[in-house]
Amino acid sequence: MKNFDAKEQTEKVVQFIRDYYKSAGVGGAILGISGGKDSGIVAGLMVEALGKENVIGVTMPCHSKEEDKTDAKLISDYYGFELINFDITGTFDTFKNELEGLGGFSEGDLKNSDINLKPRLRMATLYYLAALYSSLRGKTYLVAGTSNKCELYVGYFTKGGDSVHDISPIADFTVEEVIKIGEYLKVPEKVLYKQPNDGLSNQSDEDKLGVKYADVAAFMEDENAVDEKVAEKIRKLHANNLHKFNIPTYKKSA
Amino acid sequence: MKNFDAKEQTEKVVQFIRDYYKSAGVGGAILGISGGKDSGIVAGLMVEALGKENVIGVTMPCHSKEEDKTDAKLISDYYGFELINFDITGTFDTFKNELEGLGGFSEGDLKNSDINLKPRLRMATLYYLAALYSSLRGKTYLVAGTSNKCELYVGYFTKGGDSVHDISPIADFTVEEVIKIGEYLKVPEKVLYKQPNDGLSNQSDEDKLGVKYADVAAFMEDENAVDEKVAEKIRKLHANNLHKFNIPTYKKSA
Numbered sequence: 001m002k003n004f005d006a007k008e009q010t011e012k013v014v015q016f017i018r019d020y021y022k023s024a025g026v027g028g029a030i031l032g033i034s035g036g037k038d039s040g041i042v043a044g045l046m047v048e049a050l051g052k053e054n055v056i057g058v059t060m061p062c063h064s065k066e067e068d069k070t071d072a073k074l075i076s077d078y079y080g081f082e083l084i085n086f087d088i089t090g091t092f093d094t095f096k097n098e099l100e101g102l103g104g105f106s107e108g109d110l111k112n113s114d115i116n117l118k119p120r121l122r123m124a125t126l127y128y129l130a131a132l133y134s135s136l137r138g139k140t141y142l143v144a145g146t147s148n149k150c151e152l153y154v155g156y157f158t159k160g161g162d163s164v165h166d167i168s169p170i171a172d173f174t175v176e177e178v179i180k181i182g183e184y185l186k187v188p189e190k191v192l193y194k195q196p197n198d199g200l201s202n203q204s205d206e207d208k209l210g211v212k213y214a215d216v217a218a219f220m221e222d223e224n225a226v227d228e229k230v231a232e233k234i235r236k237l238h239a240n241n242l243h244k245f246n247i248p249t250y251k252k253s254a
Numbered sequence: 255m256k257n258f259d260a261k262e263q264t265e266k267v268v269q270f271i272r273d274y275y276k277s278a279g280v281g282g283a284i285l286g287i288s289g290g291k292d293s294g295i296v297a298g299l300m301v302e303a304l305g306k307e308n309v310i311g312v313t314m315p316c317h318s319k320e321e322d323k324t325d326a327k328l329i330s331d332y333y334g335f336e337l338i339n340f341d342i343t344g345t346f347d348t349f350k351n352e353l354e355g356l357g358g359f360s361e362g363d364l365k366n367s368d369i370n371l372k373p374r375l376r377m378a379t380l381y382y383l384a385a386l387y388s389s390l391r392g393k394t395y396l397v398a399g400t401s402n403k404c405e406l407y408v409g410y411f412t413k414g415g416d417s418v419h420d421i422s423p424i425a426d427f428t429v430e431e432v433i434k435i436g437e438y439l440k441v442p443e444k445v446l447y448k449q450p451n452d453g454l455s456n457q458s459d460e461d462k463l464g465v466k467y468a469d470v471a472a473f474m475e476d477e478n479a480v481d482e483k484v485a486e487k488i489r490k491l492h493a494n495n496l497h498k499f500n501i502p503t504y505k506k507s508a
Contacts, residue, residue, distance in 0.1 A: 009506065016504045024497070087352060094348040095382075098341060105386065113385040117378060123414050128349075131367040132359065160418035161378050168311070168503040211346035243278070247399070247420040250270045252263065 004177050006184040010045070013169050013181075018047035020167060027139030029137025029167075030130045031146060032122055033057040033083065035071030037182055037192050038146040038170065044185040045169050046144055047079045055081040056141065058129060059106045060122045074188050084129065088121045095121075113222035119161025125165075150175045150216040154234060156209060163244065175218035209237065257321045258431050260438040264299070267423050267435075271303035272498060273369065274421060281393030283421075286376055287311040287337065289325030291436055291446050292400040292424065298439040299423050300398055301333045308336040310395065312383060314376045316342045328442050338383065342375045349375075374413025381418075396420035404429045404470040408488060409495025410463060428471035463491065 021027065029046040033039045039057075046055045059072045069085070076083035096118065099105070123143075130141040145156050145165030149172055157163045170178055182192045195204050206212055211233050218225040219234045226234070264343075270348050275281065283300040287293045293311075300309045313326045323339070330337035349371065353359070384395040384401055399419030401411050411417045425431055436446045449458050460466055471486045472479040480488070 013504045016502075020502045084356060086356070088349075090351045090352055091345055095342075095345045095379075098344055098384075102338060102340070105390075109386060112389060113382045117382050120374075120378035120381065124371060124378065127348075127374065127414055128353075128367045128371050131370065132363060135363045136359075160270050160381055160414060164414035164418070165501065166497065168501050171503045184376065202369060243420065247419065247422050248270075248274045249425050249427050250267045252426050 004180055006177075006180040009173075010048075010181050010184050012077045014049045015044055017045065017167065017169060021050065021073060021142075024142075025140070026142055028054045028056065028137070028141035030056045030058060030126055030132065030133065030141045031144040032126055032162075033059055033072040034146075035059075035068035035075075035191065036194060037187065038148055038178060040075045040187045040191045041178055041182045041185060042144050042146045042169055043075055043081065044079055044182070044187055045082055045128070050094075050184070052080040054139070054159045055079075055134060056129070057081055057083045058126060059083065059085045060088050060125055062092050062118050062121070063083070064089075071191050071194070075191055078188055086125055086129070088118070088125060091121055092117065116158045116161060119158040123161050144169065145171065147171055148173055148175055148178050150213040151205075153220060153241075154209060154211065154216055154237040155244060156205060159244045169201070173221070175213040176217055211237070258434055260431075260434040263303075263427070263431070264435050264438050267299055268303045268341040271299065271421065271423060275304065275396075277412055278396075279394070280396055282308045282310065282378055282387065282391070282395035283398045284310045284312060284387065284395045285398040286380055286416075287313055287326040287329060288400075289313075289322035289329075289445065290448060291441065292402055292432060294329045294441045294445045295432055295436045295439060296400045297329055297335065298333055298400050298436070298441055301335055302439070306334040308393070309333075310383070310387060311335055311337045312338065312380060313339045314342050314348050314379055315339070316372050316375070318343075325445050325448070329445055332442055340379055340383070342372070342379060345375055346371065370412045370415060377415050377418045398423065399425065401425055402427055402429055402432050403474070404467040405459075407474060407495075408463060408465065408470055408491040410459060411497060411498075415500045428474070429467040430471055465491070 029050055031039060031042055031046065033043060033126065043055060043057055047213070057072065057076050060068050061069060072083060126143045130143050134140045143165045145168040147162060148170050151157055152171055170181070173181065179192060211230060214232050216234055217224045219231055223231055283304055285293060285296055285300065287297060297309065297311055311326065311330050313323050315323060326337060330356065380397045384397050388394045397419045399416070399422040401416060402424050405411055406425055424435070427435065433446060465484060469480045469484050470488055473485055477485055
């Protein structure tokens with residue numbers, strides 16, 4: 001975070017988004033609004049770049065807390081973009097019912113599958129709505145991604161879920177840098193300083209990972225900046241994560 | 255397809271799969287069995303590499319023809335691997351019902367969204383089952399991809415759908431080469447020579463694309479090998495397809 005200039009970086013990201021939209025000949029952005037800071041800040045950047053009339057936010061509760069929806073509303077009211085609610089609880093439950101045909105499974109067996117099904121259904125929902133509104137409104141909507149650099153480094157995302165999107169504005173910013181941008185954009189404080197959690201497992205993201213994002217950011221700049229035990233944990237998370245990006249592919253020439 | 259040696263290539267792919275499984279410390283493979291040649295051949299390769307007891311095939315009908323299920327059974331019987339049926343029709347319909355809350359849409363508005371929802375639900379299903387059976391059986395199942403080189407070149411796949419997988423055995427083979435490998439593996443002829451279609455739109459893949467895969471393969475070797483009009487079409491499909499692989503990402507250093 002040496003010499004991080006939030007104003008300069010915000011202006012550059014906004015220009016990057018505008019340039020890409022112009023070159024690709026597309027017009028709208030759609031993104032999931034979880035009620036957390038990352039999606040709030042990406043929404044702010046897309047509104048800044050494209051205008052609020054070209055941004056659609058989507059809340060996709062799935063057996064979720066009402067609070068997340070309230071915070072999503074706070075963000076959409078603040079920026080003035082359209083907010084759609086698409087409840088995926090029914091879709092999730094129907095999927096799970098279908099599973100009963102395969103045998104009786106314990107909650108423990110299903111836990112990991114359940115946790116990752118939700119972001120995958122959310123991705124499918126965003127792309128469904130992106131195509132629908134592109135057709136209805138005669139401009140192409142892109143799905144905006146909300147992953148930050150720390151999450152991407154340690155693999156805190158779901159392959160085939162939130163990792164699937166069409167433009168990635170904050171993927172090169174650490175959590176601390178994302179917050180600086182949020183402060184510059186005046187994202188409502190309640191959202192900006194909320195302890196992030198996935199809304200799925202009732203644990204904070206950092207609890208689940210077992211590392212602090214501040215340590216991940218420090219490690220990425222200098223491996224010796226954190227305790228060796230912490231460094232080892234981050235190295236392991238990062239190594240386990242690499243397969244999500246590089247699909248092993250047979251090549252004839254090999 | 256100059257000098258394509260199906261026996262040599264098959265042996266090399268099988269070795270590639272075995273090597274990767276060993277290095278990654280994983281044990282099983284799960285894949286969608288559409289009843290078409292690509293999934294049939296990938297199933298054959300995975301069985302050859304890992305043994306039939308480590309391969310699970312999944313049929314995922316969605317308002318589908320019964321014939322596809324019969325052909326999937328033909329393949330699983332031939333190779334002797336386990337075949338699971340997981341009907342996604344209910345999940346698909348529940349999703350569509352939820353949509354009604356957003357307003358009245360015409361079939362035309364929804365058509366493109368519907369076509370791509372199915373492969374995304376199938377991807378979510380495969381990953382759900384992969385995690386479940388990994389937990390149940392104490393070995394990690396990878397999702398095997400079934401895209402071939404021609405489809406990948408012209409973008410005949412769904413981003414966030416069949417493009418999401420963990421290992422890609424036939425991605426560097428043209429359609430013609432895939433068939434040669436299928437012949438070497440003695441994949442049942444009914445499956446091997448079936449006109450491919452996505453089971454979604456009642457059109458053959460080639461009809462939908464407007465180009466023949468043989469022309470795509472010829473073009474990839476030599477752009478002048480096909481009619482200029484055909485070449486132009488292939489170039490356009492390929493260009494439109496590139497964004498699916500390269501997500502535009504803002505970089506601080508830029």
